[in-house]
Amino acid sequence: MSFSADEVRFLAQAEQEIVEATVNLDLNKKTMISDVARLRKHFGDCGRAVAELAAARRSAEGKLPQQWLMCQESAQQTTPPAISAERARRLHTALGSNAVVHDVTCSIGTEGHEIIGAGLRYLGSDLDHSRLLMAAHNLKGQKALVFRADALTPASTGANVIIADPARRSGGKRITNPAQLLPPLPSLLDAWSNQPIAVKCAPGLDFSEWSGLVSVASVEGGVKEACLYSADLSDGETREAVIIKDGHVDRVTDLLDDAPEQNLAAAPGExxxxxxxxxxxxxxxxxxxxxxxxxxxxxxxxxxxxxxxxxxxxxxxxxxxxxxxxxxxxxxxxxxxxxxxxxxxxxxxxxxxxxxxxxxxxxxxxxxxxxxxxxxxxxxxxxxxxx
Known part of the structure; x- marks a missing residue:
């Protein structure tokens, strides 16, 4: 459950008090009702938001900075930082230092953190006011500009590349049709047709008609996402696997052109x-x-x-x-x-x-x-x- 704008402002101002009040709480399914009741006595109407923040931070431990503002939904939906870092590396290689990246579905700022760390400049926009406030808090002190805008209405000029992460679930169910993503993939591509773009998608979608690069990424053996890069960001590749394990990144691409078309199957080896x-x-x-x-x-x-x-x-x-x-x-x-x-x-x-x-x-x-x-x-x- 997300936060209201007032709840986000409160959470941003009460960091130390929140840490002290929640450090000894279990905040699991069995204890959540009693934990929230206890926090309401301490924080009043914001007790529910405090419990949500503390639970989200625990679920994202080792994945997101613990001082960040997040709700459980945004923490679950966020791209693993290791994948965002690899994407930032590709964009830096393709566009050079100081290129401007506009993340049109910025949520709580995870992508921006890695983009700025790679030496690129960052614009973040989203329709969700509360998540924008969290992004502004999480990226405080970094060279980031966040503002409210619809991903389907171009609201920036001069960006070198657009990044988008359409919602992949609706009503608790995974979306398998690109036209039903939120925002729809065809509409997103039409809105930004004149600029290089990278769109994060579920790895199970049909990408057979995509003319650029399809990059599928896994972390510690679990496939997390596919990213569609327009051809001007692909360096000639059309398919890529990014395997991130124990801090090491391995890349397999289709640029290996000597893969035989026949006689690759044989009896088992050792x-x-x-x-x-x-x-x-x-x-x-x-x-x-x-x-x-x-x-x-x-x-x-x-x-x-x-x-x-x-x-x-x-x-x-x-x-x-x-x-x-x-x-x-x-x-x-x-x-x-x-x-x-x-x-x-x-x-x-x-x-x-x-x-x-x-x-x-x-x-x-x-x-x-x-x-x-x-x-x-x-x-x-x-x-x-x-x-």
């Missing part, structure tokens, strides 16, 4: 590799395989195999391939007591399969359920290993 979700969503499994000297088990399925695990990733030591109907006996023969199950290309529920296996051994193992040609197979493996 390891089975499940590529990062950003690589899969960006359609760069083949390119990643070529870069890492891996190959595919089936050209239509996104599992890879090879004789080593790429640095910084994990894989499964391959033991044997068995038909699905013989998996239970194979696992018993290996003495499996626990199993990690991966499934792609076959209609199998991992939880139901685990129950059917009735494991009684002591070994930790893994199984990759997939399709090779017309066959549904089980690749029996040892436990996950990291390189």
């Amino acid at each position: 390891f089975i590799i499940d590529p990062d979700g950003a690589i899969v969503r960006a359609g760069l499994v083949r390119h990643y395989a070529v870069r890492e000297q891996l190959w595919m088990l089936d050209e239509r399925i996104a599992y890879l195999t090879g004789n080593r695990i790429p640095a910084g990733t994990s894989g499964f030591p391959f033991l044997e391939e068995v038909p699905l109907k013989k998996l239970k006996s194979a696992m018993a023969a290996h003495g499996a007591g626990s199993v990690e199950i991966l499934v792609r290309g076959v209609d199998v529920d991992p939880d139901q399969l685990r129950k059917k296996l009735q494991l009684k051994g002591t070994k930790a193992m893994s199984v990759v359920i997939t399709r090779i040609g017309s066959r549904g197979v089980a690749l029996v493996c040892g436990p996950r290993q990291w390189a």
